[in-house]
Amino acid sequence: xxxxxxxxxxxxxxxxxxxxxxxxxxxxxxxxxxxxxxxxxxxxxxxxxxxxxxxxxxxxxxxxxxxxxxxxxxxxxxxxxxxxxxxxxxxxxxxxxxxxxxxxxxxxxxxxxxxxxxxxxxxxxxxxxxxxxxxxxxxxxxxxxxxxxxxxxxxxxxxxxxxxxxxxxxxxxxxxxxxxxxxxxxxxxxxxxxxxxxxxxxxxxxxxxxxxxxxxxxxxxxxxxxxxxxxxxxxxxxxxxxxxxxx
Amino acid sequence: xxxxxxxxxxxxxxxxxxxxxxxxxxxxxxxxxxxxxxxxxxxxxxxxxxxxxxxxxxxxxxxxxxxxxxxxxxxxxxxxxxxxxxxxxxxxxxxxxxxxxxxxxxxxxxxxxxxxxxxxxxxxxxxxxxxxxxxxxxxxxxxxxxxxxxxxxxxxxxxxxxxxxxxxxxxxxxxxxxxxxxxxxxxxxxxxxxxxxxxxxxxxxxxxxxxxxxxxxxxxxxxxxxxxxxxxxxxxxxxxxxxxxxx
Numbered sequence: 001x002x003x004x005x006x007x008x009x010x011x012x013x014x015x016x017x018x019x020x021x022x023x024x025x026x027x028x029x030x031x032x033x034x035x036x037x038x039x040x041x042x043x044x045x046x047x048x049x050x051x052x053x054x055x056x057x058x059x060x061x062x063x064x065x066x067x068x069x070x071x072x073x074x075x076x077x078x079x080x081x082x083x084x085x086x087x088x089x090x091x092x093x094x095x096x097x098x099x100x101x102x103x104x105x106x107x108x109x110x111x112x113x114x115x116x117x118x119x120x121x122x123x124x125x126x127x128x129x130x131x132x133x134x135x136x137x138x139x140x141x142x143x144x145x146x147x148x149x150x151x152x153x154x155x156x157x158x159x160x161x162x163x164x165x166x167x168x169x170x171x172x173x174x175x176x177x178x179x180x181x182x183x184x185x186x187x188x189x190x191x192x193x194x195x196x197x198x199x200x201x202x203x204x205x206x207x208x209x210x211x212x213x214x215x216x217x218x219x220x221x222x223x224x225x226x227x228x229x230x231x232x233x234x235x236x237x238x239x240x241x242x243x244x245x246x247x
Numbered sequence: 248x249x250x251x252x253x254x255x256x257x258x259x260x261x262x263x264x265x266x267x268x269x270x271x272x273x274x275x276x277x278x279x280x281x282x283x284x285x286x287x288x289x290x291x292x293x294x295x296x297x298x299x300x301x302x303x304x305x306x307x308x309x310x311x312x313x314x315x316x317x318x319x320x321x322x323x324x325x326x327x328x329x330x331x332x333x334x335x336x337x338x339x340x341x342x343x344x345x346x347x348x349x350x351x352x353x354x355x356x357x358x359x360x361x362x363x364x365x366x367x368x369x370x371x372x373x374x375x376x377x378x379x380x381x382x383x384x385x386x387x388x389x390x391x392x393x394x395x396x397x398x399x400x401x402x403x404x405x406x407x408x409x410x411x412x413x414x415x416x417x418x419x420x421x422x423x424x425x426x427x428x429x430x431x432x433x434x435x436x437x438x439x440x441x442x443x444x445x446x447x448x449x450x451x452x453x454x455x456x457x458x459x460x461x462x463x464x465x466x467x468x469x470x471x472x473x474x475x476x477x478x479x480x481x482x483x484x485x486x487x488x489x490x491x492x493x494x
Contacts, residue, residue, distance in 0.1 A: 074357055081359025096343060110321055112328025112362060 026159030078122030273406030
């Protein structure tokens, strides 16, 4: 926050601040209200990537002084390939795609109607049972963390995992061994889908830039475990059992 | 074609030629092979909006010397909101949306998987029975044209309707009367959906720029009738009956 304030204070012109509400790989949560207040003070425009949090936390973009926010349906069991861009009434932007007047002139082209309806319905369902789902998913995350500490020597967790963090993500750093280096594939063969980073960089040969930026974390093998309301304690137990066998 | 050749001949630098394969409002078809040959001669890059023709005509972009072509699934009974951009191997372009490496680095973002699958399946179905559907739909278009000429005095057709024209579209110019000016709404109330222009300009207060560009056509009331393989002769007869009553 102090670095951001310093940047804003020294800016020669009006700034655009773009900060994720939650990091997709390690789950760290940003205090968007505090950032929004700071942006208001320095007259900056504030965009937040809220892809990880729409449908998982109650959000009030107006309260947070957010000018732009983005969200994606597949993060809360909606259809893939449809998202939102929130634009505050207080700002104006030019569209990137010109032509017809669709989507309030912001994006020309025939609308993805099934996707849009699916987004709205999925958000409605997610909002209705948000607290119940939060409790259930956080329990799974903590269960996995506790079991891993007891089972895998040298295991660590990346990010602010037991603090201001997504309840849906646990990023685990395993000690580097021939077994852990193949962990993604070994788990996949057991029917357990996990990720080494973000989907946007899948197939990339380089490691995650997020993990690389954490001091001392280059040595481990990072794996991102994600939980949904459809996961169960039995699945967490099964996962830990498989990890023990593989490692 | 001679105007295009003149423009290309006088061009000071490499040109981008963008011409629709078929006009969406009046159905006029372009000879894309001839335009492609001309573009090749003058080393121009050729884009064609093939939205009206993908799934309705056999297309060979390589044969036509097309560098870029666009298509949309909802034009051949696929889902709304998903389209294709064809890019020839012979050209390179920069993406408009940067980020992840999705869609061969051309469009970052989680893919619309159900839409993409739906596009492919709809195109497969459309391609399988293309000739049968063509014959059926062209019969409906000609049936409507013939019946209108016999039934509505002063009716005219816009574009090259009985020549090089889409078999799916008939653009009719009705003499301007208090009744014909409300025709769109009157037909809608009878459960018959027609269009006054393109969907991209629906709700616009101005008339169609395509119709306005046809000499002498500003005086009539243009209505675009579109046919699909699901329409029947009985529906055409019903439509003509309703038009007679309304007008």
